[in-house]
Amino acid sequence: MVKLTDVAAKAGCSVTTVSRVINNYGYISQKTRKKVHEAMKELNYQPNSVARSLQGKKTKLIGLIFPDVSNPFFGELVSKIEDQLFKHGYKTILCNAGNDKEKERTYLQMLMANQVDGIIAGAHNLGIEEYQRTGLPIVSFDRKLSDNIPIVSADNFKGGSLATQELYNHGARHIYFVGNPTLDGHPTQKRLLGYKETIKELKLTEHIHPVIFNETLALKEMAIRDLLENHKVDGIVASDDLTALLILNISHDLGIHIPKDLKIIGFDGSKVVRDFEPRLSTIVQPIRSIAQLLVKLLEKRIDNPTEELDNYTYYLPVELLKRESSGN
Amino acid sequence: MVKLTDVAAKAGCSVTTVSRVINNYGYISQKTRKKVHEAMKELNYQPNSVARSLQGKKTKLIGLIFPDVSNPFFGELVSKIEDQLFKHGYKTILCNAGNDKEKERTYLQMLMANQVDGIIAGAHNLGIEEYQRTGLPIVSFDRKLSDNIPIVSADNFKGGSLATQELYNHGARHIYFVGNPTLDGHPTQKRLLGYKETIKELKLTEHIHPVIFNETLALKEMAIRDLLENHKVDGIVASDDLTALLILNISHDLGIHIPKDLKIIGFDGSKVVRDFEPRLSTIVQPIRSIAQLLVKLLEKRIDNPTEELDNYTYYLPVELLKRESSGN
DNA sequence: TTTTTTATGATAAGCGCTTGACATAATCTT
């Protein structure tokens, strides 16, 4: 392994000088600076970040705690975050927490032990305290952890409302909300609230049909089949796109015509779903902006941990993508 | 920050003893071991892995270099790999390389600087040498890097063959291969070879219709539209599921009935696609097994870098999932 | 009791790098 002393030898100067070049302090002539850089290049030298970190330097490691990148929405979000972090010089430690409390907890410990500079939290298994206890800079996606942890989120309430209104505009009068009904703090709840509010404004009756997010596919299908076969429904606000797709498929099996008999609108609008299911109307979350803001806020916290932010809650605007499934 | 000396103080023993407990060497009585563990728990102590790594201990960090987790297949694969790594006590550094040579190169440097224990390489931008030069244990997914780097892959050739045969069995005689035609070393090429071989056996004419993987959606759509409108085709082997979905959608737009007028079969079989597009026939890669094998091989390399493996090429069996789109 | 074995402590070196203190050149000012 090439080390500082090797570079110094090659460049014909002292380690101090090399260190000065690398860390950019003290007096250095252009000539030596160049010589050192050349030596580093020739030897393909990379300062050992482990050693640097031990001096209290930043590790430039960020922990990303999210449910699961195999979900297209989280996949895209994580991808965008990773890209932002990379541009800011950070490396991403990927922590898929699933719905596994224990795994999330272990990861938290690991991240601390690895001296990460900060955490972006998007999983929802653990309580606030466990995150607080890390003492690390944290920003949260879509869920309030505590008063002093910034939270970034799409405007889920508005999304729920927009979706409901869109279905109404296209003639639906028996509009169901299909998805997770009761997870408190969970983002889908705000979507539900938006739905409820709008239903009330429209003087309709609210109908909530629970389809639990991390149930098996078969159980979800049963729940949806039950809805479509045994209830009078002509419009559905789905809590997320995957649920919406399921409804689309089952409707097709049952011979229910979309959008004539039933109008559907999803939520999330990941690129994959938008591109490959072009019939589905959906509420699109601004994934790129979310990623940018998360990283920007986190970096701010890292660079200045004590500074109070002027705002701890950010709702980014959603967009209604009108397609065939909602009657367009 | 809690450190070793704090634990020693709390437990009423020397740092040496604490270190003996942590690293499990030398003589230690059950009583002291317990006392130390209690002290660690009480203080919520985590050995600083940065400091440990500096002694030459393993970092337990693995770099994962893949194109992009927002692609459902890679999302699922990365998710499964992450899970395997976690179970083996490793942390995952996520490196989305996209098709960006420079980013991949930078990541490689970063991984070296961070003293990762090994790399799982699934991106295809860089040449062998740059990987070799890291001097790190590496395993590769789906692409040969060099003779002494193990490669794990689904049996793409067999998959291409199975798909072609399936279309034939259901009556297709004008069977096209749609996707990347020429990327050498790229996995889709073996799929193409499987297709070609089988076409020859069946005494049909081969037709290759290029749709470049990282083109824009619009260009891909144009290419497909051209195929469907201007060519006599009744069967398509798609190089991957997303391309297959595109073909499905465009066929629908053009009023081409699937599977009556045209039979399609995709490739990859990620869970998302299987669950949410249940009409699509596809060649399913054994993602979980791939992940397990990759991690197993990598760990072997890490624990014993010099040992020669008895095999450097692993083709895992694919499975044909028969659905409606291929005529079932 | 004597010898072995087991348990713990004190001390120090070192992993690769940073940084401060101090010293000495080389170059620039006026």
Next chain:
DNA sequence: AAGATTATGTCAAGCGCTTATCATAAAAAA
């Protein structure tokens, strides 16, 4: 030419932990 400025070097301490060495004490075996 004298002082100021800039450039480089030497040396040493320290980040938190591991590990080897040596010493000593307690428990177990002979």
